[in-house]
Amino acid sequence: MATATHAHPTAKTYWLIALFLGVVTAVEVAVPYIDALDPIRAVLLILLGSAKFAVVVAVFMHLRYDLKAYRFYFLIGLAGAIVVFAVVLASFRAF
Amino acid sequence: MVSEGAVVDHDFEDTGNPIHRVRKTAMWAFLGSEAFFFGAMISTFLLYRNTIGDGPGADIFNIPFTSASSFVLLMSSLTMVLADNSFQKGDQRQGRVWLIGTALLGTTFLAGQIFEFTEFVHEGLTISTSPFGSSFYMLTGFHGLHVAVGVLLLSMLVFFSLRGRYSPDSGMNVELVALYWHFVDIVWIVIFTVVYLLQI
């Protein structure tokens, strides 16, 4: 058998992850209102958003526990889209 | 050519054909494809984020309201994963409750989106106000369409399960719909950051 079915996380893990997602969202909403954070606001928001993204993909979508091949099918699209469209926007000098 | 002839079968891998693996492979490939679909629309929005003509721009966003609906969609991912968990354990009764919860949260999100769109139109932002308006409505509209399709799929799952016709091996199972639903959620995570928070 391939390493298809590792122990999936329990319901408790899911609740904790959801708590984390809620807290991060609250922080995200707060960030624009805190003037002291203005210089790093964009970076901070992107980091916080990426953290939520990564957690949902890794735990809720089981990518951390499932076949490695699934990572490839998804990440090739995700990484490809980021690179290709970064080039498009750069060529428009949109940044 | 001689060496190729000498390959022994030590690298036999599991090429068995469990139906779940086949379907999940297809679903993940489809989600990779969807990344390019939303990538193109997000880029269009970023290109036009300041092209507002005479109409309103990002200043009309109501961040507290959108944060609330983002939270609703995030929590629908929790109920979805709990539904999946119940179905994996064979507890369809409990699973159905979570499925219905997910569908309701999705519907709440859609209702919020409709409310938001109506507000924006009142404030003078339509699809033909400016390229900003066109790209905003297209991106969030197609995302909303994905949520609506998700709600339809969830309802079908509940229906099949109630009629006793649900089996993990049937054409559409909870695990696949869950993958799709979570993907729609992570697209919103990106939209919330890129379209809303970064533009105010």
Added chain:
Amino acid sequence: MAVATREQAPAAADRGLWSWITTVDHKRIGIMYAVAAFIFFLIGGFEALLIRTQLAQPNGTVLSAEAYNQIFTMHGLTMVFAVIMPIAAAFQNYFVPLQIGARDVAFPRINAFAFWLFFFSALFLYTSFLFGGAPDGAWVGYAPLSTQLTEYVRMDYYSVGAQLLGVASLAGSINFIATIFTMRAPGMSLMRMPVFVWMTVVTSFLLILSLPVIGVGLWQMLFDRNFGTLFYAAQAQGDPLLWQHLFWIFGHPEVYVLILPAMGIVSEILPVMSRKPLFGYAFVVFSGIAIGFLGFGVWAHHMFTAGLGPVAEAGFGLATMLIAIPTGVKIFNWIGTTWGGRLKLTTPMLFSLGFISMFVIGGLSGVTHSIVPADTQQHDSYYIVAHFHYVLFGGAVLGYMAGAYYWFPKWTGKMLSETIGKWHFWITLIGFNLTFAPQHILGLDGMPRRTYRYDAGLGWDGWNMMSTIGSYLIAVGVLVFIWNIIRSWRNGEPAGNDPWDGRTLEWTTSSPPPVHNFDEVPVVHHVDDFWYRKYGVDEEGRAVKMPEVSGGALTVDTDSGGEDADGDAHDIHMPSPSYFPIIASLGVVTIGAGLVFISSGAIGFALLALGAIVSLWGFMGWAGEPITKEAH
């Protein structure tokens, strides 16, 4: 004498029109793709003849400017979306499962849906001629020309038609990815897969990643035309250049989508006809993957005259030069494969060699586009037309012709005539070069493409006449091919299982294969496994025929798996036929028709509603239907 001894006459229920409409068998779907693609090849070819007739002499009068625009647009759309993509899909459908030792594709009903959606969408595109005219903005559909509102809905047909064809192709590609990554026979590791299967993997990934991008562009075009959005509206600071980016992010990978399966076919034929293994199997595979990757990074070389700025132009120029490297690797590997082999100059081999030589010419003229100043001169001239016909006709079409001659015996159990085939090859090759070689000169001499007439005395008359004569010669070649198919199908030589002394698994089963492909699933130990069942290697590395195992043809290891030890073929459950895929596809195309006429009010909405109901019926029935019904 035409009384063929049908060894496995199918039961009455397996014949007739209904069985084809409801089929989910990958082989039948492959045949339907091939037939549909060939019909559209004839239509697209007829359009090409109209174009060449118009241009044969200065100030041609065959077509009006308006008609010319529609005809060349439809020629391009047809040949790309309705001929080359589906003929590749035909070979992939039929032979990928056979070559990896599978009984069917991963999703037989999605496969049927993809075919019907392609077929109806292509037909739908042609109904535009009945309603005010076909798309007339070239296959690239550049804004703002394509978003200009006219009294006709022509470019709405383009937008919706290409969208639907894209969805069909997307469904097919996901199916191939799932099939190839999860349904290979035991022992068929990735690096033992035939190159054709590998190229199918690369093509499928290119399609699933590039189609959504043009999908977004096409929606934006449709919205701009019908709902007043401003994506490409320069007067409102929208940017028409955005369309060019979205189109070519799809459009450039697309040209590799068209050529890579042909490269895969040639990589199958050359080793068989040279009686040598493919030279540098891993290099051919990895260069194919490299072409796929780089193919995603060169789209803007189609836009060098759009004013991207020097940095972008230099970057994309360099990337374009880079892509010549993996392509060159492949060509050297093919030459290396034939080098020192005992060549069998059969028709498939001739077409393969024709493919290589014509593709080299087209590739070299392609590299000249990577040099930005030169490209600026060549842009939108006949030089470009010459270049891409050398890669798409001289390359792709010759490659698929090679495939047709190579695999026809497996499809029908009959050989195509070698004599007529050679006539076909030479007429096509000469006609092709006569048509397109002069266009290089015309282009460098300044003749612009997409213009419906030209004045006398510009020095273009002779070359144009030569080109037109060549195009009629190609048409003669096609007629010879049709004659060959009809004649050989009726009384061609019986092929047997393995007419070419093949190397891959499709030759281990009967011609045509049974519904379940293999009575027992083969176990694979090598690249070219079947060859090593037939031949051993002596001390000097030469192939030596092994003695026939008693029982003959099927000398492949098999794996009876979970089935009963006798490998009784009757225990194999194949998916049941279903009419839901064709209903769902009809529904989706009706929705498309509604979108085209959305600005005409009631009729558009009626079509939308009808389409929604029909597709819901199709998909719901599909979802609720068991895959394998109880037999009898």
